[in-house]
Amino acid sequence: MPPKSGKPNVRIGCYSAFLGDSPEAAAQLVHEEGANLDYLVADYLAEITLGVLAMKKNARLITNNKNNGVDYIQQFLNQVLSRLLPDLKKNKTKVITNAGALDPLGCKAAIEKLLDKLNIKDVKVAAVTGDDMMKDKNITTLDTFKEDIISFSPLSVKNLELDADRFPSNNEPIISMNAYLGAKGIAAALEAGADIVVTGRVVDSAIVVGPLIYEYGWEPSKQKDTYYDLLASASLAGHIIECGCHATGGNFTDWRKAAYSPYGGYSNMGYPIVEFQENGEFIVTKPVKTGGLVTVGTVAEQILYETLDPALYILADVILDMRQVQLTQIGDNRVHVKGAKGYQATPYLKCCGIFMDGWSVNGTLIIGGENAKAKAEAVGKAIIERAQRILKQRNMEDFREFNIEPLGTEIALYGANAKAHATREVVLRVSATHNERKALQMLSNEIMAPVTCMAPGTGFGGTPIPLPNVVHFPCLLPKSKAITEFVLGSTTQKIAWDTWDDTHKYQNIPNLPPIPCAPANVTGLVKTKLISVAYGRSGDKGDVSNVGIIARDPKYLPYIKRSVTEEVIGKYMQHLCQGSVKRYELPGLSAFNFVLTHALGGGGLNSLLMDKQGKSFAQVVVSGVDVEIPADMIPADARL
The missing domain is CATH 3.30.70 (Alpha-Beta Plaits)
Incomplete structure (x- = not known):
């Protein structure tokens, strides 16, 4: 079915990857040539952001100071909406963001006050709530959740204690516990007429998946054979653009290509746009006269960013399997994406807990x-x-x-x-x-x-x-403990979860044929730095870092597999990685994903390390680890 916007596809642009991103990016996506968005979305929240906000909130409550500060992202109102609301209304662009943070209802009220101040009529604001698992509790301990809470393993859905981050013990005070809600609340708010939707903690991709559920009317009963694949593709689109310029040349291994690209390079980086089609395929692009670049390399790097098992990217609404995703350069700064597979969601929600x-x-x-x-x-x-x-x-x-x-x-x-x-x-x-x-x-x-x-x-x-x-600690809670609601005007509506499989069917996702490995006895090989034949991107999940390695050409893949093993990465990174190293394969992207547990000194909030979030780990690996390939395959600019 065509999207409700009446356009051939749904265009969604993301202007914020985190709280510190440039507020100027929103204006770019509203005003620049080639934007023309149906939806403007923004991701402001990370575990660190939630921790800082929770710390400030509890400090105010302890001192009984209820007027000093707010618990949503003020930058969203003061530096984005206050400047762009007239143009957003004129362009009929809807806005979706998790800027509600710890107080979506307060954010909603502040936006409505701003609309009155600007004398802008007929713009409806909705808030999605239900992620706050502590509700009215200011500070508590793990005992509050002991009957329901489950440890979260970065390596296994069967052994949930395997290499898990540490939990609070000895009654350390928990100051916040937020569930990663899904996209259904956003979709329902749009269906009810909302023009702006603010949420608290949702899965990062939900700000893109929600609009697409609404636009295409996806329901399990209507798209029986494709429902989960469509949700998976939408989730992949959200994952690609939710980190802003990461998909358009930011943090790209071949950084000079972005830094000195046309239209200003780094100084005028273009923010990402997806053009989503009815069949679930989509195109990643950016506004025309902006810096940066959208290539198979930049998009592939972002797909691997902050992922664990690529067959089990577990979200609230779907399990995304990205092993068979295929990227094709179809034009200047235009990459076509297809091949995401989806499976029924689990009975659990991942939660972000913060303790002192x-x-x-x-x-x-x-x-x-x-x-x-x-x-x-x-x-x-x-x-x-x-x-x-x-x-x-x-x-x-x-x-x-x-x-x-x-x-x-x-x-x-x-x-x-x-x-x-x-x-x-x-x-x-x-x-x-x-x-x-x-x-x-x-x-x-x-x-x-x-x-x-x-x-x-x-x-x-x-x-x-x-x-x-x-300290941040990830965990799982049953979905039955999280009641999603949206508030629009004076109306509050509850959102039901899709059914889930209590037999944990997600453990039986099919295996794929392994990526071929170059023979152990092959001769005539020479060493070159991994960066000569591969891109790299790394990120964090609590005390876990991933290092994604993407072959620059599929012909290098068997040799990378032969040279860059779990043992090689474990030894090279042993000064940082105190846990396990596991390698996963993504044949569709000609890539591997290495997951390093207990590698960040506890994680971004409390680590004493310089790189608390493992952002440099991939560059450390590709610049230091050698790969052996045939001499006639050595690139002209190889680093020997």
């Missing part, structure tokens, strides 16, 4: 001159030893953990594989956690002291401030 666990601090010093690396290591060691001695004198416990990183020497990211030992400028980073704030306040002072009492060439890098150590 003591205090943390990190500080930096600038160290220059000859032997900068050695000086930084000596200063860092001295700071910690001095602080430990002071703690002992004051009858206080030792630091729970600490970390010394001489940044600029490659040690933090490359470990024993580092090469930049002779550098003459280093940023020394010293971090620690402790149960008492005053212990870290003392350490903060000691981090500053070396400017005058230790190595020559030492300068200030900023005043360190102890902060609450908040």
Whole structure:
């Protein structure tokens, strides 16, 4: 059936990948040539964002300060809607976003107040709620959920404890627990006439899937044979564009192609648009006169970003199997996508829990001159030893953990594989956690002291401030515990979940033939850096990082499989990865996905590592790991 918009396809553009993304991007997608959107969507939330918002909210509640701050994304109103509402109405572009954060109803009320202020009529605002699993509780413990909560494994749907992130114990206070809701509430709100829909925590792709369910009228009873495949394809489209410029050359391995692309390159990066078709296939593109690029490489990298098992991308409404996805360059900055497979959703919702666990601090010093690396290591060691001695004198416990990183020497990211030992400028980073704030306040002072009492060439890098150590933990809760509702005007409507299979059918998704491996005894091979024959993209899921490796040409794939094994990645990344390494295959994309557990020092909120979210891991791997290929296949610009 044609979309309700009456157009041949549904055009959806995403202007925000996270809270810190440029608010100017929204104007680009509203005004630039080649946009012409049916829907403008924005993803503001990440585990870190939810943790920071929850911390601020609970601080206000503890001090009984109910007027200082709000619990939704103010930037959405102040820097986007306030500027673009007249044009959005004129263009008949609807807006979907998770900017409601911890207070979708408050966000809805603020938007309606803004509409009145701008004297804009006939724009209806809806809020989708139900993700807050703590409801009216300010702070609680794991005991509140002990009958329902299930640990979440990044590696197995059968052994849910395998390499799972740590849970709160010893009654650490949980400050927020939000379920990743699906897309049905958004679709229902649009069906009821909403022009703007704000949500709290939903799966990232839901802001795209919701409009497509509404536009095409997808229901299990109507699309019996294709329903889950259509939801899977829509989810893939949402996954590709929800990280903004990641699909249009941002963070791309061949970064120069994006940095120096036409129409301003990095300075004018184009944000992504999908043109979704009735059959579930879609095209990824961007506004015409913008920088960046949309290629098979940029889209493939984003597909692998922050994924685990590519056959089991488990979402609230569907299980997405992306192993057979195929990408085709059909024009300048136009990539055609097809091949997503979908399966019935599980009985569970993934949840984002945040708990408090003591205090943390990190500080930096600038160290220059000859032997900068050695000086930084000596200063860092001295700071910690001095602080430990002071703690002992004051009858206080030792630091729970600490970390010394001489940044600029490659040690933090490359470990024993580092090469930049002779550098003459280093940023020394010293971090620690402790149960008492005053212990870290003392350490903060000691981090500053070396400017005058230790190595020559030492300068200030900023005043360190102890902060609450908040920790993210993923888990599963039964869908029956999350009641999705949307509020439009004075009407509230509950949304029923699709039925699910209590026999856990998702464990029986079919296997595919393995990617062929180059023979072990093949001769005449030469070594080249992995980056010469592959792209790489990495991301985080709690304390887990994935490293996606995509062959630049399918002919390289058997040799990559032969050279880049789980054992090779595990050894190369052993200075960071404290858990397991598992390799998954995506034959449709000519790619592999490596999942590294316990690799981020606890995760983005509480890690003491420089790269708390594993964003650099893929570049570390492709620039450091060798692959053996036939000499006549070596690219002209190969890194030997």
